[in-house]
Amino acid sequence: MSSKKQISVSVSNISGRSAPLSEFKWGKLTSALKINRVEEEISKRLFSDGRVVAILKRAFEQGLSRNLTWNISEVDLDATSAFRIAASVFQRGVSVTDSRCQVKPESKATISYDVEIVTRRSDCFISAGDRDMIIVDQNVANSWERQLPKGFVAFTFAEANKNTTTAAEITDLIRGRRSPDSRVFVVGGGVAGDVVGFATGILGVKCHYVPTTLLSMADSSIGGKVAVNFEPWGKNQIGLFHHPQAVYIWPGWLETLGEKELKSGLVECLKHALISGDETLWTALSKPKKTFNINSDFLETVIQVKRGIVEIDPYETGERAVLNFGHTLGHALETAASSRGIAVTHGECVAIGMIHALRLSSKYRGMAAGSYVDDLLRSGVVMPKAVLKELNDGDHKGSVLSKQLIELMSRDKKASINDSISFVLMDSPGQIARAEGNSWVIQFPRQGALADLEETLSFLLTLSY
Ligand SMILES: NC(=O)c1ccc[n+]([C@@H]2O[C@H](COP(=O)([O-])OP(=O)(O)OC[C@H]3O[C@@H](n4cnc5c(N)ncnc54)[C@H](O)[C@@H]3O)[C@@H](O)[C@H]2O)c1
Ligand SMILES: [Zn+2]
Structure with a gap:
């Protein structure tokens, strides 16, 4: 293979995953679970048990945190396996004891895979055999149909259908077509990778990534985190850790990617520059530009940032x-926009979230953040002001939107602890702020978080950018 660069990702299952201290005891509620017919059907197709989705809904309704052990000793015997499956996707991969579903390493093995930045499109499929299944994002198939391997299956992936229904369709597709030893190649952006990665994780099938957006090349294909949205609880609320066997990156796919999507990926790259303290990368990326030169050196630099963090904390118990x-805030904005039928990209929302986190870092941690906020606003990656205004329902005080965002952030099991809202902040570029107990997140009470958010929204809405 004429690969230009190879980055090896190696994660150990034993590091960092310890059993949580507290547990939640489920009562004998199985017969009282409200099971909706449509969800029961999806649940059966996706999890081979019609009750899993109803259990998940119950867990979200009760506001359970991700790190609680589920004590299922009182649950009806025939429902214990449904509870275990629900726990594993609620908590992203748990091993269970007889009566407890707790966060523990599944196995002690180290998982390693290569991320190859290749120079020819065909190198992405060099290891694909006749038995392997190639699932391609429909938009990629539209632009590259003749250049794709024969027999691929095209599927429409979008943020709006990144959910359990689509994951169930993909599991049906894989179950129907694959032979026992075949692998799945997923060719597409972060949505395709997350949904197919989740489906293959549930099925225990090996997956190879061929990312075709900047975001998926620089970020989402690395680290094994796969998830789907679970409305109304929002973005990426249920998921697993399912590492790919290999990732093949051919930057040439980006020729057909729209500018809006490129900018969305650029935001994650800017985030990588900021959290790693790489000022040269930040300066190069944040320059306002009409054309993008995404080469393999640049991709390697940003991928190395993600690799480094993922290897230290593969299961997001700390530094990750x-x-x-x-x-x-980025995820809450995406959910708020989708609830109003307003099209936004992940990056546009995260860019606003980064501006807010930088302002909080300045206010509470004394970071000299002003120039980074200015750079982001000048770079053209932030959600257009007209869209932010539309989201804000034309209310310049921002109260309707900000209350909805606070509600969404406090529902996010990852972002909220005991009804407070958690933010990752910085002391300076490359230096993440550490809270009490050395935690990587800083907690804010809802009221204070609302006041700060309203300040950021009115700052953005009164600026011309
Ligand atoms: N798993 C992770 O660690 C992780 C990390 C970051 C983001 N994400 C997730 O990634 C998603 C965003 O990913 P994304 O930005 O790649 O979006 P996406 O997958 O929706 O792709 C964006 C658009 O570009 C189209 N497309 C893809 N490749 C193309 C190409 N080469 N030419 C033309 N069109 C193409 C797609 O059809 C889609 O319409 C979000 O759901 C986010 O939550 C996951
Ligand atoms: Zn992201």
Whole structure:
């Protein structure tokens, strides 16, 4: 293979995953679970048990945190396996004891895979055999149909259908077509990778990534985190850790990617520059530009940032939280926009989230953040002001939107602890702020968080950028 660069990702299952201290005891509620017919059907197709989705809904309704052990000793015997499956996708991969579903390493093995930045499109499929299944994002198939391997299956992936229904369709597709030893190649952006990665994780099938957006090349294909949205609880609320066997990156796919999507990926790259303290990268990326030169050196630099963090904390029990910089508010904005039918990209929302996190870092940690906020605003990656205004329902005080965002952030099981809202903040570029107990997230009471958010929204809405 004429690969230009190879980055090896190696994660150990034993590091960092310890059993949580507290537990939640489920009562004998199985017969009282409200099971909706449509969800029961999806649940059966996706999890081979019609009750899993109803259990998940119950867990979200009760506001359970991700790190609680589920004590299922009182649950009806025939429902224990449904509870275990629900716990594993609620908590992203748990092993269970007889009566407890707790966060523990599944196995002690170290998982290693290569991320190859290749120079020819065909190198992405060099290891694909006749038995392997190639699932391609429909938009990629539209632009590259003749250049793709024969027999691929095209599927429409979008943020709006990144959910359990689509994951169930993908599991049906894989179950129907694959032979026992075949692998799945997923060719597409972060949505395709997350949904197919989740489906293959549930099925225990090996997955190879061929990312075709900047965001998926620089970020989402690395680290094994796969998830789907779970409405109304929002973005990426249920998921697993399912590492790919290999990732093949051919930057040439980006020729057909729209500018809006490129900018969305650029935001994650800017985040990587900021959290790693790489000022040269930040300066190069944040320059306002009409054309993008995404070469393999640049991709290697940003991928190395993600690799480094993922290897230290593969299961997000600590340091990996820094990758959520800008995402507490970013995810809430994405959900708020989708609830109003307004089209936004992940990056546009995260850019606003980063501006907010930078302002909080300045206010509470004394970071000299002003120039970074200015750079982001000048770079052209932030959600257009007209869209932010539309989201804000034309209310310049921002109260309707900000209350909804606070509600969404406090529902996010990752972003909220005991009804407070958690943000990743910085002391300076490359230095993540550490809270009491050395935590990687800083907690804010809802009221204070609302006041700060309203300040950021009115700052953005009165600026011309
Ligand atoms: N798993 C993780 O660690 C992780 C990390 C960051 C983001 N994410 C997730 O990634 C998602 C965003 O990913 P994304 O920005 O790649 O979005 P996406 O997958 O929706 O792709 C963006 C658009 O570009 C189209 N497209 C993809 N490749 C193309 C190409 N080469 N030419 C033309 N069109 C193409 C897609 O059809 C889509 O319409 C979000 O759901 C986010 O939550 C996951
Ligand atoms: Zn992101």
